[in-house]
Amino acid sequence: MALIVQKFGGTSVADIDKIKNVAQKVIREKKAGNQVVVVLSAMAGETDRLIALAHQAAESPNPREYDSLISTGEQVTVTLLSIVLNSMGHSAKSFLGFQVKILTDKVYKKARIESIETAEIKKELKKGTIVIVAGFQGVDKDNNITTLGRGGSDTSAVALAAALKADRCDIYTDVDGVYTTDPNVCEKARRLNKISYDEMLEMAMTGAKVLQPRSVEMAKKYNVPVYVKSTFTDEGGTLVTKEDKDMEKEVVSGITYDRDQAKITVVQVPDKPGIAAALFMPLSEQNISVDMIIQNASLQGHTDLTFTVSKKDLKEARKIVNNAAKKISAKKVEVDDDVAKISIIGVGMASHSGVAATMFKTLADEGINIMMISTSEIKISCVIQRKYTELAVSALHDAFGLEKKK
Amino acid sequence: MALIVQKFGGTSVADIDKIKNVAQKVIREKKAGNQVVVVLSAMAGETDRLIALAHQAAESPNPREYDSLISTGEQVTVTLLSIVLNSMGHSAKSFLGFQVKILTDKVYKKARIESIETAEIKKELKKGTIVIVAGFQGVDKDNNITTLGRGGSDTSAVALAAALKADRCDIYTDVDGVYTTDPNVCEKARRLNKISYDEMLEMAMTGAKVLQPRSVEMAKKYNVPVYVKSTFTDEGGTLVTKEDKDMEKEVVSGITYDRDQAKITVVQVPDKPGIAAALFMPLSEQNISVDMIIQNASLQGHTDLTFTVSKKDLKEARKIVNNAAKKISAKKVEVDDDVAKISIIGVGMASHSGVAATMFKTLADEGINIMMISTSEIKISCVIQRKYTELAVSALHDAFGLEKKK
Numbered sequence: 125m126a127l128i129v130q131k132f133g134g135t136s137v138a139d140i141d142k143i144k145n146v147a148q149k150v151i152r153e154k155k156a157g158n159q160v161v162v163v164l165s166a167m168a169g170e171t172d173r174l175i176a177l178a179h180q181a182a183e184s185p186n187p188r189e190y191d192s193l194i195s196t197g198e199q200v201t202v203t204l205l206s207i208v209l210n211s212m213g214h215s216a217k218s219f220l221g222f223q224v225k226i227l228t229d230k231v232y233k234k235a236r237i238e239s240i241e242t243a244e245i246k247k248e249l250k251k252g253t254i255v256i257v258a259g260f261q262g263v264d265k266d267n268n269i270t271t272l273g274r275g276g277s278d279t280s281a282v283a284l285a286a287a288l289k290a291d292r293c294d295i296y297t298d299v300d301g302v303y304t305t306d307p308n309v310c311e312k313a314r315r316l317n318k319i320s321y322d323e324m325l326e327m328a329m330t331g332a333k334v335l336q337p338r339s340v341e342m343a344k345k346y347n348v349p350v351y352v353k354s355t356f357t358d359e360g361g362t363l364v365t366k367e368d369k370d371m372e373k374e375v376v377s378g379i380t381y382d383r384d385q386a387k388i389t390v391v392q393v394p395d396k397p398g399i400a401a402a403l404f405m406p407l408s409e410q411n412i413s414v415d416m417i418i419q420n421a422s423l424q425g426h427t428d429l430t431f432t433v434s435k436k437d438l439k440e441a442r443k444i445v446n447n448a449a450k451k452i453s454a455k456k457v458e459v460d461d462d463v464a465k466i467s468i469i470g471v472g473m474a475s476h477s478g479v480a481a482t483m484f485k486t487l488a489d490e491g492i493n494i495m496m497i498s499t500s501e502i503k504i505s506c507v508i509q510r511k512y513t514e515l516a517v518s519a520l521h522d523a524f525g526l527e528k529k530k
Numbered sequence: 531m532a533l534i535v536q537k538f539g540g541t542s543v544a545d546i547d548k549i550k551n552v553a554q555k556v557i558r559e560k561k562a563g564n565q566v567v568v569v570l571s572a573m574a575g576e577t578d579r580l581i582a583l584a585h586q587a588a589e590s591p592n593p594r595e596y597d598s599l600i601s602t603g604e605q606v607t608v609t610l611l612s613i614v615l616n617s618m619g620h621s622a623k624s625f626l627g628f629q630v631k632i633l634t635d636k637v638y639k640k641a642r643i644e645s646i647e648t649a650e651i652k653k654e655l656k657k658g659t660i661v662i663v664a665g666f667q668g669v670d671k672d673n674n675i676t677t678l679g680r681g682g683s684d685t686s687a688v689a690l691a692a693a694l695k696a697d698r699c700d701i702y703t704d705v706d707g708v709y710t711t712d713p714n715v716c717e718k719a720r721r722l723n724k725i726s727y728d729e730m731l732e733m734a735m736t737g738a739k740v741l742q743p744r745s746v747e748m749a750k751k752y753n754v755p756v757y758v759k760s761t762f763t764d765e766g767g768t769l770v771t772k773e774d775k776d777m778e779k780e781v782v783s784g785i786t787y788d789r790d791q792a793k794i795t796v797v798q799v800p801d802k803p804g805i806a807a808a809l810f811m812p813l814s815e816q817n818i819s820v821d822m823i824i825q826n827a828s829l830q831g832h833t834d835l836t837f838t839v840s841k842k843d844l845k846e847a848r849k850i851v852n853n854a855a856k857k858i859s860a861k862k863v864e865v866d867d868d869v870a871k872i873s874i875i876g877v878g879m880a881s882h883s884g885v886a887a888t889m890f891k892t893l894a895d896e897g898i899n900i901m902m903i904s905t906s907e908i909k910i911s912c913v914i915q916r917k918y919t920e921l922a923v924s925a926l927h928d929a930f931g932l933e934k935k936k
Contacts, residue, residue, distance in 0.1 A: 140586045174606070180546045181610045182617030189624055192611035196602040203599035204587045210595065211588030218595055222628055223673050257615070267629050365707065 126291040127159045127249070127276045131259065131281035134168035135298045135354035137201045140208075146355065147208045149296065150254060154214065159249040161288065162256045162438055163281040164205060166197025171260075187232035191261075192269040195221070198258035198277070199282040206256050216254040219245070221261040221269060226280070228262035228270045235262055235270035236338075237279065240287040257284060275336030282339045286346035293343070294351045295335065300360030301352050302327070304526040305379040310518045312527040316377065320367040323377050323469050328471055330467035331382035340364065367471055375479055376470040376524040381513050383464045385415065386438040387495065388445055389430040392455030395422040402452050403429065406444045412437045416465070416498045416507065426455075430496060432507065435461055464494065464513040468520060474501045486523040490515055532697040533565045533655070537687035539663065540574035541704045543607045546614075552761065553614045555702070556660060560620065565655040567694065567801055568662045569687040570611060572603025577666075587602060593638035597667075599677040600629070604664035604683070605726035612662050622660040625651070627667040632686070634676045641668055641676035643685065643743075646693040663690060669814050681742030688745040692752035699749070700757045701741065706766030707758050708733070708740055710932040711785040716924045718933040721766055722783065726773040729783050729875050731815065733907045736873035737788035746770065753907035781885055782876035782930040787919050789870045791821065792844040793901065794851055795836040798861035802827040812850045816855065818843045822871070822904045822913065832861075836902060841867055869901065871917045873911040874926060882905050892929040896921055 130153065132146050146162075153160045165171075176193045178185040185193075202218040209216035221228075224245065228235035245255050259277025262270050272279050278295060285293035300315065302324065319327075319343035328337040334352060343350045343364060353361035356437040393399055400419075407414055417431040433441045442459055449457050466487075473479050484502055487494060492515065496507035508516055521527065538552050552568075559566045560786065571577075573640050580600045584591040591599075608624040615622035627634075630651065634641035645676065651661050665683025667898065668676050678685050684701060691699035706721065713719040725733075727750035733745040740758060749756045749770060761768035799805055804826075813820055823837040848865055874894075879885050879891045889910055893900055902913035914922055927933065 140583065143587065176608060177546065177606070178613055180614040181549065185613040186616040189609040189612040192624060192626070193606060194612070196605050199602050199605075200583070200599060203595040204583060206595040207584055207587040207591040207599070210592040211590070216592075218598060220598070220675075269626075331691070 125157055127161070127288055128153050129161045129163060129281050129285040129288070129290045130296060131163040131277060131294065132165065132296045132355060133277065133298065133340040134165040134170070136296055137164055138168040138207070140204065143201065143205050144208055146205060146296075147212065149355070150205075150209065150385070151212070151214060154254060160254050161245065161249070161284055161290070162205065162254065163259045163277055163284060164198060164201040164256065165277040166201055169246060170197040188268055188481045190234045191271045195258070195261040195269050195271055198260050202256045202258045209254055214217045214254055216253060216256055217248055218256045218258070220258045222263045222267060224257060226262035226283070228264055228272070230264045230268070230270070232270055233387060234273035235264070237262060237272070237283045240283060242287050244286065254359045273336075273338075275339070278339035278341060282342045282346075282348055282350065284347045286342060290348065293348050293350055294353060295351070296353055296355040297334060298355065299334060300354035300357055301362035302332070302364070302378070304377070305517050305521055306332075306381070309381065309514050310521050311516070312380075312521055314527055316362050318363045318368075318370070319367060319377060320462050320471050322365060322367065322502055323471055324364045326467070326469040326500070327362050327378050330465065330469070330503065330505060331380040332378070335364070373472060374470055375472040375476045376526065377471045379470065379517055379520050379524075379526070380467045380515055382465055382467075383510060385432045385463055385465050385507065386433045386435050386461035387430060387432050387461065387463050387507060388441065389428055389458040389460075390445065390449050391428050391458060392426045393429050394453060395425050395427045399452055400429070403445065403448050406448055407433075407441060410440060410444060412441050412444070416496050416505065418496050418498075432463075432465070445472045462510045463507050464510045465505050465507050466513065466516045466520070467503055469522065471502050473504070480504050482523055483520065486519050487516060490519050492516055531562055531692055533567070534559050534700060535567045535569060535687050535691040535696045535699045536692070536759060537569040537683060537700065537706065538571065538702045539683065540576070542702055543570055543611070544574040545609065549607065549611050550614055552611060553618065555761070556611075556615065557618070557620060560660060566660050567651065567655070567690055567696070568574060568611065568660065569665045569683055570604060570607045570662065571665050571683040572607055576603040576606070580738055594674055597638045597677045601664070601667040601675050601677055604666050606639060608662045608664045615660055620660055621658060622662055623654055623736075624662045624664070626664045628669045628673060630663060632668035634670055634678070636670045636674070636676070638676055640668070640679035643668060643678070644691045646689060648693050649861070651694065653753040673874060679742075679744075681745070684742040684745035685748060688748045688752075688754055688756065691754045696754065698757055699754050701757060702759055702761040703740060704761065705740060706760035706763055707768035708770070708784070710783070711923050711927055712738075715787065715920050716927050718927055720923070720933060722768050724769045724771060724774075724776070725783060726877050727770060728773065728908055729877055730770045732873070732875040732906070733784050733786050735873065736875070736909065736911060737786040738784070741770070779878060780876055781878040781882045782874045782932065784875045785923055785926050785930075786873045786875065787870055787923055787934070788873075789916060789919060790841045791838045791869055791871050791913065792841050792865065792867035793836060793838050793869050793913060794847065795864040795866075796851065796855050796860045797834050797864060798832040799835050800859060801831050801833045805858055806835070809851065809854050812854055813839075813847060814935070816846060816850060818847050818850070822902050822911065824902050824904075838869075838871070838902070868916045869913050870916045871911050871913050872919070872922045872926070873909055874930065875909045877908050879910070886910050887927055889926065892925050893922060896925050898922055
């Protein structure tokens with residue numbers, strides 16, 4: 125008897141008919157002789173509705189109250205699925221964060237799971253009950269409700285799978301797996317049967333929306349096999365798992381893009397110790413994540429510092445950087461939010477030379493200027509003008525032969 | 531420094547603007563130097579929306595899941611009020627049933643409060659925090675969410691006032707107090723400045739919608755002064771309190787009606803022991819409350835048994851009674867749902883004679899036939915044809931001189 129965790133996203137539980145469809149998928153796993161734990165998101169659009177209410181109530185809503193408010197969306201879907209399953213004669217029971225309990229730290233809006241109590245869930249599973257857990261939410265040690273950040277239900281599912289030592293964690297979503305790139309942008313995109321944790325993590329971090337990066341980190345840490353599949357079809361699916369021999373043959377597995385980037389350049393910064401800290405400390409204090417950082421060669425005691433932030437943080441980042449730039453006597457601050465980041469990802473990259481060169485040449489051949497470059501062992505990212513996003517993705521997809529069947 | 535519990539109903543928190551209006555009333559009590567505990571209902575219509583969702587999901591929703599589902603409405607309003615208050619510079623904190631905690635029995639949909647932990651709330655009040663508690667909900671000893679039944683937020687408020695030994699419990703609603711009768715039915719209705727617990731209880735039980743009967747019972751038991759007032763005006767208000775000398779002068783304080791009644795007659799029941807039990811046991815097993823019961827004089831070993839049930843229970847009650855009637859060899863079952871119950875209530879009634887006679891004569895003078903009569907120390911109820919409801923209420927209001935100023 126296997127223990128399966130099934131997670132269904134917001135579009136899969138958007139209304140009662142869709143929830144009844146989810147019930148069928150749950151019952152199928154149960155009838156196959158498995159123990160089943162289901163994790164749900166809120167109905168599509170519901171979390172946004174609640175966030176809008178919070179911002180109608182106040183410009184900067186109190187974070188403790190905000191989390192308690194927006195956690196109600198998942199409470200609605202888990203109880204409704206349980207009602208459907210019970211009415212069909214299957215014993216089912218919903219659990220909220222405090223009922224499990226899923227213990228987190230005290231960082232509202234992006235709490236991290238510290239531990240999960242499994243005794244009660246295991247007892248219910250043993251009785252044959254289908255256990256349904258509200259995704260996205262937990263409680264801190266003082267019983268305050270916390271939420272795990274956007275896409276947090278993926279993390280809830282993988283964390284539960286890890287804590288329960290589940291045999292598999294199935295992430296049901298509105299696409300039928302992980303693709304070499306976004307099929308909406310490049311029609312030659314091909315679904316991958318398998319991808320390594322590290323590649324999936326890089327893809328999630330550089331723009332692929334299919335899984336929350338933290339859920340992939342956790343899957344890797346606890347070695348949870350994650351299967352990404354569609355709620356609406358039985359075809360396809362992608363297994364996210366440990367690296368294996370097959371994967372290493374692939375130099376590049378996927379191409380991602382991220383249009384949610386803005387580039388900030390601090391011009392003519394005095395080239396002396398402590399300058400970078402003076403710029404980036406105040407940003408980090410305001411919880412603004414800086415992605416790529418480039419420092420140009422020093423010229424007569426001065427240098428230019430360029431970095432990217434998420435577009436939603438740009439307004440606040442600009443204010444902070446302007447202040448910091450004055451203090452360190454930089455000449456000026458330039459902002460460009462008409463950019464995109466294109467990344468190629470592949471575990472085979474580390475052992476193959478010429479991958480970067482191929483990427484740069486491909487972009488150059490299309491007349492696309494590269495503004496910033498950053499690399500890791502299994503990823504190369506370039507910032508380019510936003511309007512070239514589709515062109516760049518398609519050209520790179522061809523150049524690295526991603527269309528071909530394995 | 532006084533401790534005030536303020537309860538606001540669904541129409542008072544129906545949208546963000548109304549919640550901001552509630553915030554003003556809360557701040558006023560706080561600024562007057564009081565410690566303030568606020569209890570809220572869900573936004574008007576929200577609980578009905580959630581109930582409709584549950585019934586879309588299943589004909590008979592699992593009660594545990596149903597309660598967890600419909601308790602989300604209060605979670606939304608308490609967090610929103612807290613967000614509003616905090617954004618206005620007032621420290622406020624919301625508490626859900628499990629956070630307080632409000633411990634109840636395990637009877638879903640109409641749980642009873644067993645105890646309320648007050649240490650945490652008292653700590654927050656001492657710090658000057660405005661404490662906001664979700665009405666209508668609690669948890670049983672196994673952390674399952676329970677709800678207290680329709681109007682349960684009144685009970686939450688009074689129970690909190692009792693547990694915290696509050697100086698006053700203010701029930702804010704969409705009317706400005708308790709009236710001698712429903713002003714929508716009788717324009718001469720007059721607001722009462724004061725009413726006794728017992729009278730209020732009888733009025734609530736016989737059709738007045740302003741307070742949930744159980745909240746009045748609890749207020750009486752713990753001697754909590756309850757003040758019914760309007761959210762939308764500062765005028766008026768009615769104090770529900772212990773009986774005093776003034777009240778005893780009034781023979782009749784109020785007139786209520788209840789159109790939600792149906793009359794069932796079991797015709798030609800054998801007049802022998804055990805018959806009533808055979809009829810009423812199966813009803814009680816299905817949680818159907820029977821209100822008035824009348825047994826006519828026995829005629830040749832047979833009698834007629836008439837009783838009333840709530841209209842919403844009629845369909846099921848009829849099925850059960852038909853079965854029982856066959857078993858006890860009754861001749862037939864007759865149903866009349868075109869009835870209303872009219873009641874007159876007054877603590878002075880016990881010490882005045884002729885009250886019942888005046889009621890019967892008043893109805894007779896209007897040509898209204900009385901189908902059933904039931905009395906208590908401070909109440910007389912008559913079942914009449916539904917179409918005479920307004921006429922009966924107005925005639926009795928005149929007959930007992932309720933219009934006059936005290």
